[in-house]
Amino acid sequence: MKMMIINIFFILSLVSSISFASVQDFCVADPSGPQGPSGFSCKNPDQVTANDFAFSGLAKAGNTSNMIKTAVTTGFVPAFSGVNGLGISVVRLDLAAGGVVPLHIHRGASEVLIVIEGTIRGGFISSDNKVYLKTLQKGEVIVFPQGLLHFALNNGTGPALAFAALGSSNPGVQLVPSALFASDLPSELVEATTFLSREEIKRLKRVFGGSN
Numbered sequence: 001m002k003m004m005i006i007n008i009f010f011i012l013s014l015v016s017s018i019s020f021a022s023v024q025d026f027c028v029a030d031p032s033g034p035q036g037p038s039g040f041s042c043k044n045p046d047q048v049t050a051n052d053f054a055f056s057g058l059a060k061a062g063n064t065s066n067m068i069k070t071a072v073t074t075g076f077v078p079a080f081s082g083v084n085g086l087g088i089s090v091v092r093l094d095l096a097a098g099g100v101v102p103l104h105i106h107r108g109a110s111e112v113l114i115v116i117e118g119t120i121r122g123g124f125i126s127s128d129n130k131v132y133l134k135t136l137q138k139g140e141v142i143v144f145p146q147g148l149l150h151f152a153l154n155n156g157t158g159p160a161l162a163f164a165a166l167g168s169s170n171p172g173v174q175l176v177p178s179a180l181f182a183s184d185l186p187s188e189l190v191e192a193t194t195f196l197s198r199e200e201i202k203r204l205k206r207v208f209g210g211s212n
Contacts, residue, residue: 028052029077029084029169039084039169040077053082058092058163067207069099069154077169084169091164095120095154102177103151109171111144111164113152118160124150149176181208 028048033041043052055075062071075083075090083089089109093101095118103125113122115136122142123133134142135155144150146167154160180190181204190201205212 026053026082027085029081031078031081040081042084043081055080055082055090058090061161062092062094064094064096064099064159068102069096070094070101072101076171080169086169087167089166089169089171091166093152093160093162093164095152095160095162097154097157097159099154099160101152102175103149104173104175105147105149106144106166106168106171106173107147109166109168110146111150111166111171112141113144113162113164114141115139116161116163118154118158119156120160120162121153121155122151124148177204177208180210181205182210184211187212 024042026048027039027042029040030043031040035041057075057079058073062073064071071092071094073092073094075092077084077089080089091111093113095101113120113136115138117138120136121133122136122144123131124144125131126145126148134140136142152162179185180194181201187198187201187205190196191198194201196204202212204210
């Protein structure tokens, strides 16, 4: 009897959640409201317009005159308010020759990357340290599973362009070089945990702006 009651409550809660999802078509982000684990508060539907579901931020090439020779332009919430709660976002990658998106992770999303122009060497490292690499040409696609270290490198002779879709409206990103060398993690701890020399660590911290 007790088990039956638990099952009934489970079914009712499931139906309730499905019903709620079916009556709410979207939840355009309201940046002025509170933000929770599931995203931003919903904008008043009466104030929602078609502009909330369109985003022009990826239309122009980014500036690749930087250390990594790459520009990453994101269509995440709240900049792209219409994707709030939909479990999707978009990114534009502009890579000059030799440009790279360094090893990084998205804690909250898998990623699908498609090459529009040029040649990109993409890859990821599984949790058992197996490496999966692929050289991609125009029109080809690669997927990076959620939470795994991955990168993209322009190994061609000209510029490369790619777009990516991620399975979260705000997937988060953590770059390995920035975590180690742009933070205030003491150099002696970086040395102890990475086996790099103190001199190399200090050089990289100077490059990335971290403190010793």
